[in-house]
Amino acid sequence: VGASLIDGKAIAKAVRSELKPRVAALIERGHQPGLTVVLLGNNPASETYVKAKANDCVKLGMRSEVLRLPEITRQDELLQVISRLNADPGVDGILVQLPLPAHIAKLAILEAINPNKDVDGFHPINIGRLQIGAEAFLPCTPYGVIVMLKRSDIEIAGRRAVVVGRSDIVGKPIAQLLLQEHATVTVCHSRTNDLRAVTREADILIAAIGKPRFIVEEMVKPGATVIDVGINRVGDVLVGDVDFERVREVAGAITPVPGGVGPMTRAMLMNNTVVAAERFSGK
Numbered sequence: 459v460g461a462s463l464i465d466g467k468a469i470a471k472a473v474r475s476e477l478k479p480r481v482a483a484l485i486e487r488g489h490q491p492g493l494t495v496v497l498l499g500n501n502p503a504s505e506t507y508v509k510a511k512a513n514d515c516v517k518l519g520m521r522s523e524v525l526r527l528p529e530i531t532r533q534d535e536l537l538q539v540i541s542r543l544n545a546d547p548g549v550d551g552i553l554v555q556l557p558l559p560a561h562i563a564k565l566a567i568l569e570a571i572n573p574n575k576d577v578d579g580f581h582p583i584n585i586g587r588l589q590i591g592a593e594a595f596l597p598c599t600p601y602g603v604i605v606m607l608k609r610s611d612i613e614i615a616g617r618r619a620v621v622v623g624r625s626d627i628v629g630k631p632i633a634q635l636l637l638q639e640h641a642t643v644t645v646c647h648s649r650t651n652d653l654r655a656v657t658r659e660a661d662i663l664i665a666a667i668g669k670p671r672f673i674v675e676e677m678v679k680p681g682a683t684v685i686d687v688g689i690n691r692v693g694d695v696l697v698g699d700v701d702f703e704r705v706r707e708v709a710g711a712i713t714p715v716p717g718g719v720g721p722m723t724r725a726m727l728m729n730n731t732v733v734a735a736e737r738f739s740g741k
């Protein structure tokens with residue numbers, strides 16, 4: 459039989475088409491939403507992501523700006539750029555593309571971004587607000603995962619969710635959002651004993667590990683929903699953290715890679731930028 463496919467591409471498209479009239483309404487009121495992405499150096503993966511984000515903006519009729527700075531930019535110079543963007547009323551969203559070079563203290567940069575322009579949801583204020591269930595910019599990948607589950611009519615409340623991975627930008631906030639949706643949440647990581655026994659308990663299994671095809675069928679409870687956050691380059695192909703071909707035989711629903719969480723992440727960034735613009739324009 460096999461699992462049903464959760465089509466992230468299609469859900470992301472629906473999210474974007476719902477944003478279109480909101481962008482149009484903002485433009486009508488003289489406030490074109492604008493996202494500025496700051497990129498240091500020329501990491502090829504970052505280049506790809508930045509281009510995709512700029513493209514998404516343009517397609518939605520939003521203003522997009524990419525500030526390409528040399529790898530050797532000093533921290534105080536970067537802080538000055540951020541402070542200028544914070545003050546610029548034409549900039550609704552600021553995104554500093556990670557990873558940053560090692561000579562820059564990531565936290566100092568993330569903390570310098572105006573939390574109301576922090577469309578990536580990485581400022582400690584937004585992380586704290588998420589933690590207490592206050593209105594906040596939600597980090598795009600975790601937000602995308604939740605929207606994807608909801609729009610696929612997958613019940614979250616009361617069910618057992620297992621998140622493999624505890625990074626600040628993916629694993630932890632996904633766990634937090636699932637908790638808010640009333641799942642019973644377990645977070646696993648590289649020091650978890652008998653991982654397979656834990657993942658087999660999951661009604662909803664989230665893989666955010668960064669290891670190609672790590673989750674195999676023996677780790678999955680029959681009928682479970684499996685969300686694959688992983689993006690790993692193996693030779694010329696992109697593969698997830700889930701062994702898709704094998705796991706789809708046991709899972710109830712599964713996301714593909716590519717075409718799963720990735721497009722959702724991009725759509726939620728657009729969503730956050732529109733929300734920021736609506737707030738600034740006083741709506």
Ligand SMILES: NC(=O)c1ccc[n+]([C@@H]2O[C@H](COP(=O)([O-])OP(=O)(O)OC[C@H]3O[C@@H](n4cnc5c(N)ncnc54)[C@H](OP(=O)(O)O)[C@@H]3O)[C@@H](O)[C@H]2O)c1
Pocket residue numbers: 599622623624625626627628629646647648649650653666667668669687688689690699719720723
């Ligand atoms: N779809 C998207 O838009 C999107 C966005 C962001 C990231 N990603 C992808 O998602 C994946 C995770 O990203 P990340 O930034 O969260 O990565 P990360 O910071 O490297 O975190 C990986 C997590 O996986 C855990 N882990 C590693 N090996 C493990 C093992 N053998 N057993 C159990 N847990 C293990 C680590 O545990 P410890 O904490 O103990 O080290 C860590 O918590 C990557 O493939 C990344 O490319 C996709």
